[in-house]
Amino acid sequence: MGAAGNEIEIGKKDTAAEAGGDTLAAALELLWSERPAPKRGPKPALTLETIARAGMGLADADGLAAVTMQNVAAALGYTKMALYRYVPGKVELVALMTDIGFGAPPALPSGTEGWRPSLELWARRLFERFVAHPWTLEATVGIRPLGPNEVAWLEQAVQSLAGTGLPGAEKFDVAATLAGHVRATAQQSVGGDGKPEQAFHATVGLILDRHQDRYPALSAAFAEVAAHGGQDQALEFGLGRILDGVDLHIAATRERPRR
Amino acid sequence: MGAAGNEIEIGKKDTAAEAGGDTLAAALELLWSERPAPKRGPKPALTLETIARAGMGLADADGLAAVTMQNVAAALGYTKMALYRYVPGKVELVALMTDIGFGAPPALPSGTEGWRPSLELWARRLFERFVAHPWTLEATVGIRPLGPNEVAWLEQAVQSLAGTGLPGAEKFDVAATLAGHVRATAQQSVGGDGKPEQAFHATVGLILDRHQDRYPALSAAFAEVAAHGGQDQALEFGLGRILDGVDLHIAATRERPRR
DNA sequence: ACGGCACAGCGTCCATCATACACTGTATCC
DNA sequence: GGATACAGTGTATGATGGACGCTGTGCCGT
Numbered sequence: 236m237g238a239a240g241n242e243i244e245i246g247k248k249d250t251a252a253e254a255g256g257d258t259l260a261a262a263l264e265l266l267w268s269e270r271p272a273p274k275r276g277p278k279p280a281l282t283l284e285t286i287a288r289a290g291m292g293l294a295d296a297d298g299l300a301a302v303t304m305q306n307v308a309a310a311l312g313y314t315k316m317a318l319y320r321y322v323p324g325k326v327e328l329v330a331l332m333t334d335i336g337f338g339a340p341p342a343l344p345s346g347t348e349g350w351r352p353s354l355e356l357w358a359r360r361l362f363e364r365f366v367a368h369p370w371t372l373e374a375t376v377g378i379r380p381l382g383p384n385e386v387a388w389l390e391q392a393v394q395s396l397a398g399t400g401l402p403g404a405e406k407f408d409v410a411a412t413l414a415g416h417v418r419a420t421a422q423q424s425v426g427g428d429g430k431p432e433q434a435f436h437a438t439v440g441l442i443l444d445r446h447q448d449r450y451p452a453l454s455a456a457f458a459e460v461a462a463h464g465g466q467d468q469a470l471e472f473g474l475g476r477i478l479d480g481v482d483l484h485i486a487a488t489r490e491r492p493r494r
Numbered sequence: 495m496g497a498a499g500n501e502i503e504i505g506k507k508d509t510a511a512e513a514g515g516d517t518l519a520a521a522l523e524l525l526w527s528e529r530p531a532p533k534r535g536p537k538p539a540l541t542l543e544t545i546a547r548a549g550m551g552l553a554d555a556d557g558l559a560a561v562t563m564q565n566v567a568a569a570l571g572y573t574k575m576a577l578y579r580y581v582p583g584k585v586e587l588v589a590l591m592t593d594i595g596f597g598a599p600p601a602l603p604s605g606t607e608g609w610r611p612s613l614e615l616w617a618r619r620l621f622e623r624f625v626a627h628p629w630t631l632e633a634t635v636g637i638r639p640l641g642p643n644e645v646a647w648l649e650q651a652v653q654s655l656a657g658t659g660l661p662g663a664e665k666f667d668v669a670a671t672l673a674g675h676v677r678a679t680a681q682q683s684v685g686g687d688g689k690p691e692q693a694f695h696a697t698v699g700l701i702l703d704r705h706q707d708r709y710p711a712l713s714a715a716f717a718e719v720a721a722h723g724g725q726d727q728a729l730e731f732g733l734g735r736i737l738d739g740v741d742l743h744i745a746a747t748r749e750r751p752r753r
Numbered sequence: 754a755c756g757g758c759a760c761a762g763c764g765t766c767c768a769t770c771a772t773a774c775a776c777t778g779t780a781t782c783c
Numbered sequence: 784g785g786a787t788a789c790a791g792t793g794t795a796t797g798a799t800g801g802a803c804g805c806t807g808t809g810c811c812g813t
Contacts, residue, residue, distance in 0.1 A: 263701070276789030277779045303770065316772085317791050325771065373635050376681065377628075378693040381701055386709055389698075394711040403718030405731065406711075412732035415678025416671060422635065423670065434637040439648075442522070442640055450645055452653040452665075459662030472664065473671035479742050480735030535760030536808045562799065575801085576762050584800065 262327040262380040266334055281311065283321055287331045291368065294332065299370035302329065329374050334382025336368040337361075340391045350485075351478055353395035354409075358417050358474050361388060365421035372422050389414070399485045409481055416477060420470045436460065521586040521639040525593055538580070540570065545580055546590045550627065553591065558629035561588065588633050593641025595627040599650045609744075610737055612654035613668075617676050617733050620647060624680035631681050648673070658744045668740055675736060679729045695719065 264270060265283070273279075289310040293301045304315040304325060322328045341360065347353050365371060392410035393403075401409070423435035439453075440461060447454040523529060524542070532538075548569040552560045563574040563584060581587045600619065606612050624630060651669035660668070682694035698712075699720060706713040 259697075267701075267704075273789060275779095275781045275787065277781095277791080279790065281790095304772085305770075314792055315770095316793080319772075320790060369636075376632050376635060377684070378697070381697055383705075383708075386698070386701060386705075386712065390709040390712040393715045397711060403715035404722050406715045407719050408728055408731040409735070411678075411682065411728060412675065412735060415682075415732070416674055419670075419674025419678055423674075425636070438518075438637070438640055439645070442526075442645060445526075446642075446645075449642075450649040452656060453645065453649040456652045456662035456665045460666050463663050469667055469670060472667040473674070473736075476668070476671060476739030476743060477732075477736055478739070480737070480739035483738050483742070484735060532760060534758065534808095534810045536762085538761065540761095563801085564799075573763055575764080578801075579761060 258324065258326050259378070259380050261323045262330045265322065265327050265331060266380055266382040279320070281313070281317070281321060283331060284335070286311065286318060286321055286328065287335050290328055290332045291336060294370040295368060299329070299373045302332070302370075304328075330380050330382065333371050333374045334384045336371045337364050337382070337384045337388060339384050340388045343391070343395075350395045350397075350399050351482065354392060354413060354478060355474060357388075357392055357395065358413050358470070361414065361417045362421055362470055365418065366425060369421070369425040372418065372425065375418075400489055401485060402488075405484075405488075412477060413474075416473045417470065420473060423469065517583065517585050518637070518639050520582045521589045524581065524586050524590060525639055525641040540572070540576070540580060542580055542590060543594070545570065545577060546587065546594050549587055549591045550595060553629040554627060558588070558632045561591070561629075563587075589639050589641065592630050592633045593643045595630045596623055596641070596643045596647060598643050599647045602650075602654075609654050609656075609658050610741065613651060613672060613737060613740075614733060616647075616651055616654060617672050618729070620673065620676045621680055621729055624677065625684060628680070628684040631677065631684065634677075659748055660744060661747075664743075664747075671736060672733075675732045676729065679732060682728065 286307065290302050290307045293306055293310060302325075304318055307328070308315040308318050318328070322331070340357065343353055343356060347356060389407075389410055392413060393406045396406040396409060399406070424433055439457060443450060443454045443457055545566065549561050549566045552565055552569060561584075563577055566587070567574040567577050577587070581590070599616065602612055602615060606615060648666075648669055651672060652665045655665040655668060658665070683692055698716060702709060702713045702716055
């Protein structure tokens with residue numbers, strides 16, 4: 236399957252592989268508002284923003300699967316084909332929804348000082364966004380275009396590490412690690428259709444009830460998890476450990492600065 | 495069209511919400527081999543394993559989107575409806591593929607001692623599994639059934655923490671945090687259709703090229719990332735930080751043991 | 754021995770979905 | 784005052800997951 240694809244595979248745009256190239260570029264254009272702004276013709280009745288918001292409403296309520304071109308259009312009172320005047324395809328629409336769903340990271344309160352409190356706040360806020368729009372978890376797997384807001388979150392995290400003396404690459408790694416932790420935690424605490432319900436723990440508990448013998452260590456550990464309040468502390472625990480480790484690393488870097 | 499059509503909403507199984515209940519139970523049955531084993535009738539020509547392997551082949555080659563009932567059946571030389579004699583639906587098939595994709599965690603080499611080397615090895619191996627079958631990333635979003643292998647991975651991680659004196663709930667949290675980190679890292683280093691291509695970094699780089707002014711800290715940091723070998727160390731960096739933090743926490747717990 | 758029944762595999766049918774394409778009307782520029 | 788670019792619509796199409804009923808097969812109880 237090269238660039239041409241002269242094999243079978245006419246018809247639909249694409250299915251899975253190789254779609255990234257074209258779609259990614261189109262989505263980036265959309266997300267970064269690099270669009271020509273038409274001059275002639277009837278005025279557009281809709282906005283990208285309006286459309287995306289409609290999609291978000293559906294996704295928040297009934298999950299990402301409820302976001303069909305039909306449903307989005309119906310929610311706006313238009314036909315689905317009208318949407319294609321604004322969006323190249325569904326993938327791009329979801330990408331737009333996702334970036335809007337994250338929103339810009341709120342500015343850190345003026346009192347916040349030091350990289351650690353900043354990053355803690357950052358992580359908790361990001362977590363809240365994931366919980367508020369659980370479908371963003373589904374929407375952000377695999378290669379995909381990044382929107383301005385998503386990049387802005389990264390920027391803020393890296394900025395928080397300004398005074399640490401870490402090399403830039405490691406600042407980036409810290410941000411990525413934290414984002415990953417937040418993401419993974421959110422993924423475990425959120426149900427498939429969007430409702431937070433400690434889904435992961437519930438499933439594990441269900442299984443261990445029936446197979447304690449097979450997983451002795453896990454069963455013992457999990458009994459204590461259930462006894463305590465569940466997984467509510469999963470975000471904080473990992474966050475604490477990671478930032479402790481980062482702290483250590485910063486200290487070590489200061490003592491033995493890189494050449 | 496038949497005469498009877500006055501019912502509301504017969505037909506398809508479900509779309510998004512609430513499907514979890516029924517499907518999850520069915521999938522658990524399948525994954526944990528709690529199936530009755532038929533006595534009468536013709537011998538099944540296929541196996542769950544065979545079917546799942548066929549699906550995995552497609553997913554490995556062309557991504558999860560290539561896994562359609564049609565394609566899987568064709569790969570086996572049967573019609574798609576034959577598959578429904580083995581699998582309740584596609585969701586369950588993918589769940590099965592996923593669990594087989596993880597496989598059982600290999601036993602730790604006999605020389606491995608101490609929780610830290612064990613967990614490091616564990617994390618690296620898990621990472622390899624994600625990279626070997628990138629579609630498992632897509633397949634493991636949202637609420638979903640866990641298979642025996644997936645639970646076995648958790649078991650091994652918790653077991654590695656046996657001598658640490660950590661409370662059970664925290665062992666579990668450590669395992670979850672590590673698994674989350676591995677997952678998130680894999681997600682960033684793997685392309686959408688399954689090819690590892692440092693996708694995330696490539697996209698970020700592309701964007702920052704055009705918007706350096708808007709994200710100064712990130713741009714500066716990222717320049718160094720690009721100068722170095724890319725993101726190959728993302729897994730190890732986060733792993734090091736997390737385990738450092740865990741180490742600290744274990745030491746603290748020993749000094750100030752919980753009641 | 755044998756007939757019924759449970760079960761394998763298949764063919765057909767259908768609803769849903771993303772998207773292509775052609776058409777109609779409209780607002781702006783020359 | 785057109786020509787033209789563009790908005791919204793209607794219809795068509797191919798792919799997909801899945802329901803349902805049919806045909807054959809092989810074990811089990813009689």
